[in-house]
Amino acid sequence: MGGDYAPKETVAGAVEAAPEMHGTILLVGRKDEIERVHAGSFPSNIEIIEAPEVVEMDDEPVNAVRRKRNSSLVMGADLVKRGEADAFVSAGNTGAMTAAAQMMWRTIPNISRPAIATVIPCRTGCFVLLDSGATVDADPENLYEFAVMGSVYAESVLGFKSPRVALLNIGEEETKGNQLTKAAYKLLKNDFPGFVGNIEGKHVFDGNVDVVVCDAFVGNVLLKTAQGLGAFVIEMFKESAPKNPLMRLPLILLKGGINRMRKRMDYAEYGGAPLLGVDGICFICHGHSNAKAIKNALLLAQKGHDKHLVAQITEKAARLKLRGERGIGA
Amino acid sequence: MGGDYAPKETVAGAVEAAPEMHGTILLVGRKDEIERVHAGSFPSNIEIIEAPEVVEMDDEPVNAVRRKRNSSLVMGADLVKRGEADAFVSAGNTGAMTAAAQMMWRTIPNISRPAIATVIPCRTGCFVLLDSGATVDADPENLYEFAVMGSVYAESVLGFKSPRVALLNIGEEETKGNQLTKAAYKLLKNDFPGFVGNIEGKHVFDGNVDVVVCDAFVGNVLLKTAQGLGAFVIEMFKESAPKNPLMRLPLILLKGGINRMRKRMDYAEYGGAPLLGVDGICFICHGHSNAKAIKNALLLAQKGHDKHLVAQITEKAARLKLRGERGIGA
Numbered sequence: 001m002g003g004d005y006a007p008k009e010t011v012a013g014a015v016e017a018a019p020e021m022h023g024t025i026l027l028v029g030r031k032d033e034i035e036r037v038h039a040g041s042f043p044s045n046i047e048i049i050e051a052p053e054v055v056e057m058d059d060e061p062v063n064a065v066r067r068k069r070n071s072s073l074v075m076g077a078d079l080v081k082r083g084e085a086d087a088f089v090s091a092g093n094t095g096a097m098t099a100a101a102q103m104m105w106r107t108i109p110n111i112s113r114p115a116i117a118t119v120i121p122c123r124t125g126c127f128v129l130l131d132s133g134a135t136v137d138a139d140p141e142n143l144y145e146f147a148v149m150g151s152v153y154a155e156s157v158l159g160f161k162s163p164r165v166a167l168l169n170i171g172e173e174e175t176k177g178n179q180l181t182k183a184a185y186k187l188l189k190n191d192f193p194g195f196v197g198n199i200e201g202k203h204v205f206d207g208n209v210d211v212v213v214c215d216a217f218v219g220n221v222l223l224k225t226a227q228g229l230g231a232f233v234i235e236m237f238k239e240s241a242p243k244n245p246l247m248r249l250p251l252i253l254l255k256g257g258i259n260r261m262r263k264r265m266d267y268a269e270y271g272g273a274p275l276l277g278v279d280g281i282c283f284i285c286h287g288h289s290n291a292k293a294i295k296n297a298l299l300l301a302q303k304g305h306d307k308h309l310v311a312q313i314t315e316k317a318a319r320l321k322l323r324g325e326r327g328i329g330a
Numbered sequence: 331m332g333g334d335y336a337p338k339e340t341v342a343g344a345v346e347a348a349p350e351m352h353g354t355i356l357l358v359g360r361k362d363e364i365e366r367v368h369a370g371s372f373p374s375n376i377e378i379i380e381a382p383e384v385v386e387m388d389d390e391p392v393n394a395v396r397r398k399r400n401s402s403l404v405m406g407a408d409l410v411k412r413g414e415a416d417a418f419v420s421a422g423n424t425g426a427m428t429a430a431a432q433m434m435w436r437t438i439p440n441i442s443r444p445a446i447a448t449v450i451p452c453r454t455g456c457f458v459l460l461d462s463g464a465t466v467d468a469d470p471e472n473l474y475e476f477a478v479m480g481s482v483y484a485e486s487v488l489g490f491k492s493p494r495v496a497l498l499n500i501g502e503e504e505t506k507g508n509q510l511t512k513a514a515y516k517l518l519k520n521d522f523p524g525f526v527g528n529i530e531g532k533h534v535f536d537g538n539v540d541v542v543v544c545d546a547f548v549g550n551v552l553l554k555t556a557q558g559l560g561a562f563v564i565e566m567f568k569e570s571a572p573k574n575p576l577m578r579l580p581l582i583l584l585k586g587g588i589n590r591m592r593k594r595m596d597y598a599e600y601g602g603a604p605l606l607g608v609d610g611i612c613f614i615c616h617g618h619s620n621a622k623a624i625k626n627a628l629l630l631a632q633k634g635h636d637k638h639l640v641a642q643i644t645e646k647a648a649r650l651k652l653r654g655e656r657g658i659g660a
Binding site: 060122123136137168170175177178179181200201202203204205206214215216217218220221222223224225226227228229230231232233234235 | 390452453466467498500505507508509511530531532533534535536544545546547548550551552553554555556557558559560561562563564565
């Protein structure tokens with residue numbers, strides 16, 4: 001029921017994904033609305049679970065999870081908690097999704113805070129940015145744990161071989177950064193196989209690293225700035241074209257290429273972003289998600305389940321855990 | 331002597347600026363090198379001050395300022411300190427420039443940390459981002475002070491009338507953000523005339539605000555991400571053009587427009603970025619600065635002096651200072 005185009009696009013995405021899913025899709029929400037937006041009968045591997053309440057986009061996350069027990073969001077998370085579902089996909093309130101997963105599923109042992117991993121296009125294909133939305137006040141150990149989680153996701157679900165993990169920073173040298181990144185650099189350099197050093201914002205699109213680690217505040221600024229500038233640059237290109245309609249004709253020749261570029265930049269191609277570090281598979285879709293994005297998120301969630309994403313993060317986090325209390329120093 | 335193309339471009343920029351300067355330009359550096367890169371005699375309002383040492387780009391800032399007393403950077407800052415110069419412009423090591431200004435000039439009363447203010451193009455012209463390079467670990471009071479400094483710079487030097495000041499954040503609502511921005515929001519909302527609320531990265535290019543406040547870590551990420559993405563998008567546009575040479579001909583029609591866009595994005599148009607909050611006028615130029623950027627920075631520095639930039643910041647900081655110890659609570 002969450003997201004700007006729910007339940008229409010959500011249901012359409014599930015129907016499109018159904019033939020490619022080897023399990024059952026449980027549509028959690030208001031049954032009458034779900035049936036109304038879909039003409040005809042549902043595929044045999046789609047079931048509807050009645051959830052009368054809805055968490056709205058502006059609901060305060062923790063309150064919403066505590067009070068709206070019969071919402072699609074809380075009931076969906078509960079299905080995973082009780083082992084009746086293997087993964088949870090939603091285009092609803094990101095804060096409430098994160099709160100529900102943390103409060104109801106808990107974090108994985110040796111992981112203290114979750115992170116949302118977003119796939120971003122770059123020159124060589126794509127890279128994973130985390131945290132892009134869950135933990136806005138992170139400590140150095142959190143960033144270390146994000147490296148653990150992000151590298152597992154990149155390798156097991158996205159198919160990167162031996163992912164190169166970098167720390168987002170304001171210079172390449174070890175001495176650069178704020179208190180947080182200087183300390184995180186030390187942890188990663190000493191204890192994380194696959195750490196390739198700092199990366200600056202101007203180089204994240206070069207395609208030389210596979211996983212970029214930062215706190216969710218900085219990750220959000222990077223992501224949103226990229227969105228804002230992308231739109232601005234495309235607009236300037238359009239403005240810079242000749243004004244004379246006849247002279248504008250040649251632009252049509254560029255259209256195919258621009259559409260290819262748009263597609264490469266289109267979040268829907270990547271579906272949802274996983275909330276990593278919690279004890280369950282959770283994919284959060286953009287609020288604007290269309291059917292295609294929902295479908296791709298469902299397929300990603302299925303892949304996460306098939307590749308044992310949670311078990312793999314649990315194993316790597318236990319193996320690489322920082323020594324002593326919360327790791328450090330013992 | 332600092333910067334990638336010094337002293338050649340630095341000297342050329344000074345020579346180009348000279349006719350528009352109503353005072354004298356003191357070129358601080360190795361006299362023989364300065365004279366070698368300039369053919370013929372200098373304009374009458376250019377003097378050379380011998381400085382045998384050079385602070386290199388990879389020198390540790392505080393050490394460099396302490397030890398290289400005869401460097402162009404330290405001697406330049408010293409000329410301002412002794413009242414023999416009214417402003418200091420350099421394309422040298424940013425960290426060393428900041429350290430020199432802080433150690434030798436001190437910060438203005440009621441300002442605890444300096445900030446670098448960068449002008450960034452947007453849909454309606456440009457906006458000012460600060461801090462983009464000086465204070466990577468900021469507290470809420472620092473961000474408040476950046477708002478004071480940034481609004482004075484925007485109004486007095488750049489000519490914005492009653493600048494609209496926004497806080498860079500991860501959501502528009504007051505409740506959004508990390509600990510730093512939530513606390514800074516409260517200070518700004520309660521005590522800063524001209525504060526228009528939070529702004530997200532995706533909206534900074536819309537042109538609805540004039541000054542965007544953040545710490546230097548976040549500011550650097552925003553700036554560098556914008557640079558990196560800008561280059562990536564332009565590259566994708568080129569790639570997306572038809573491969574057939576004949577079909578590429580129409581692209582020539584776009585060239586004028588693209589060049590106009592490049593110019594709008596060109597840092598050199600804006601010259602240098604002021605280091606605000608210190609007791610003196612200091613403009614820091616990009617390491618890649620060409621003669622045009624140096625010239626524009628010199629003209630901006632002159633304008634800063636003419637508009638009494640330091641006195642105006644001092645006055646506004648005293649008027650708006652936060653109550654009590656470092657302001658708060660008394």
